[in-house]
Amino acid sequence: MSSFEGRMKEYSYISLDRFDRENLHSRAYFLSHCHKGKDRTRRGARATWWWETRSESTLGLSERTGWWKTQITILEDVVVTLLPAGHCPGSVMFLIEGDQGTVLYTGDFRLAEGEAARMEFLHAGNRVKDVQSVYLDTTFFDPRYFAIPSREKCLEGIRELVKDWITLSPYHVVWFNCKAAYGYEYLFTNLCEEFGCQVHINSVKMFEMMPDILSHVTTSRETQIHACRHPNGEEYIKGNRLPCGSKSPDGKPLHIISIKPSTMWFGHRTRRTSVVMRVGRSSYRACFSFHSSYSEIKDFMSHICPVSIYPNVIPFGKTVQDLLEMLKPLCRENSRKGFVDYRPLGTLKRAKVEYTSEGMSEHTHKYMTCKLSTYI
Numbered sequence: 001m002s003s004f005e006g007r008m009k010e011y012s013y014i015s016l017d018r019f020d021r022e023n024l025h026s027r028a029y030f031l032s033h034c035h036k037g038k039d040r041t042r043r044g045a046r047a048t049w050w051w052e053t054r055s056e057s058t059l060g061l062s063e064r065t066g067w068w069k070t071q072i073t074i075l076e077d078v079v080v081t082l083l084p085a086g087h088c089p090g091s092v093m094f095l096i097e098g099d100q101g102t103v104l105y106t107g108d109f110r111l112a113e114g115e116a117a118r119m120e121f122l123h124a125g126n127r128v129k130d131v132q133s134v135y136l137d138t139t140f141f142d143p144r145y146f147a148i149p150s151r152e153k154c155l156e157g158i159r160e161l162v163k164d165w166i167t168l169s170p171y172h173v174v175w176f177n178c179k180a181a182y183g184y185e186y187l188f189t190n191l192c193e194e195f196g197c198q199v200h201i202n203s204v205k206m207f208e209m210m211p212d213i214l215s216h217v218t219t220s221r222e223t224q225i226h227a228c229r230h231p232n233g234e235e236y237i238k239g240n241r242l243p244c245g246s247k248s249p250d251g252k253p254l255h256i257i258s259i260k261p262s263t264m265w266f267g268h269r270t271r272r273t274s275v276v277m278r279v280g281r282s283s284y285r286a287c288f289s290f291h292s293s294y295s296e297i298k299d300f301m302s303h304i305c306p307v308s309i310y311p312n313v314i315p316f317g318k319t320v321q322d323l324l325e326m327l328k329p330l331c332r333e334n335s336r337k338g339f340v341d342y343r344p345l346g347t348l349k350r351a352k353v354e355y356t357s358e359g360m361s362e363h364t365h366k367y368m369t370c371k372l373s374t375y376i
Contacts, residue, residue: 032107
């Protein structure tokens with residue numbers, strides 16, 4: 001449950017991710033990300049916001065009729081820097097620097113351990129910037145989510161399942177039961193490249209400004225990978241009926257399996273599980289997270305060591321006070337770690353790994369194994 005009301009104590013004339021109530025009187029509005037139609041607090045206001053592409057950061061203005069660029073507005077002596085959040089396409093964190101100190105608003109984020117050390121704009125020379133406050137995404141700041149498998153590990157498990165199914169015949173299809181319109185593009189693009197098969201979605205309009213994604217999706221249902229969605233009011237339909245129809249264009253019945261990407265379902269498991277789990281005759285769950293795990297959050301905060309940390313989300317079963325107590329050891333006053341030297345690590349490169357039959361052990365599993373609740 002979100003506990004962030006839209007304004008920071010240090011810069012109360014700026015609203016972030018909430019454009020209702022008293023926020024309507026702010027001087028500037030910043031949107032860290034969006035999942036189309038998901039959050040009522042991000043609708044109803046004609047607001048100026050930022051988003052980021054792979055090549056540039058743009059200040060934009062949006063109405064229901066479309067998107068376009070506009071000029072940057074200067075807010076007194078405040079400098080706002082966009083940092084990649086890794087949550088969904090275009091998602092950003094806002095680093096705000098001004099006379100009230102340096103403040104970081106994370107929005108929703110997913111950063112692997114060590115990624116904060118690679119962010120140039122979090123550092124000044126050899127040191128981490130003096131961050132006074134962090135307004136933090138604490139969705140999974142809970143020991144039950146101590147370690148969440150990376151998206152790469154999730155993709156490996158899903159890729160094997162999809163391959164085994166769609167190679168049976170042209171009438172075997174996979175449906176991704178996704179809860180939001182944005183956020184799963186990492187899966188779509190990689191599966192499309194792997195199998196040469198575009199992913200069917202309801203509309204491509206949302207990706208018209210994202211050419212790297214647009215080429216991997218289609219509105220044609222003549223494909224074996226689907227992420228189309230049921231009409232409003234029909235989100236929960238019995239069985240695995242494909243939203244676009246259970247028969248192929250030539251009238252033959254389709255053989256359908258569904259894959260539901262999720263995290264909380266896995267967090268409540270008490271035993272070690274696979275990244276992909278079969279939960280019904282033709283239904284599967286895949287462990288896929290948009291938010292950082294407990295250990296990833298600790299790594300991030302330990303690196304920047306802010307004076308204060310405020311939780312933006314209260315996990316189920318926790319209170320604001322619970323979160324504040326859990327976050328105290330990561331604040332500067334209670335941390336054993338002072339400022340750290342900044343040593344750029346360079347650009348990560350993807351390495352091709354080949355395995356021989358001699359290198360495979362009897363414990364090798366078809367789908368990668370994970371465990372979320374490993375914290376003691």
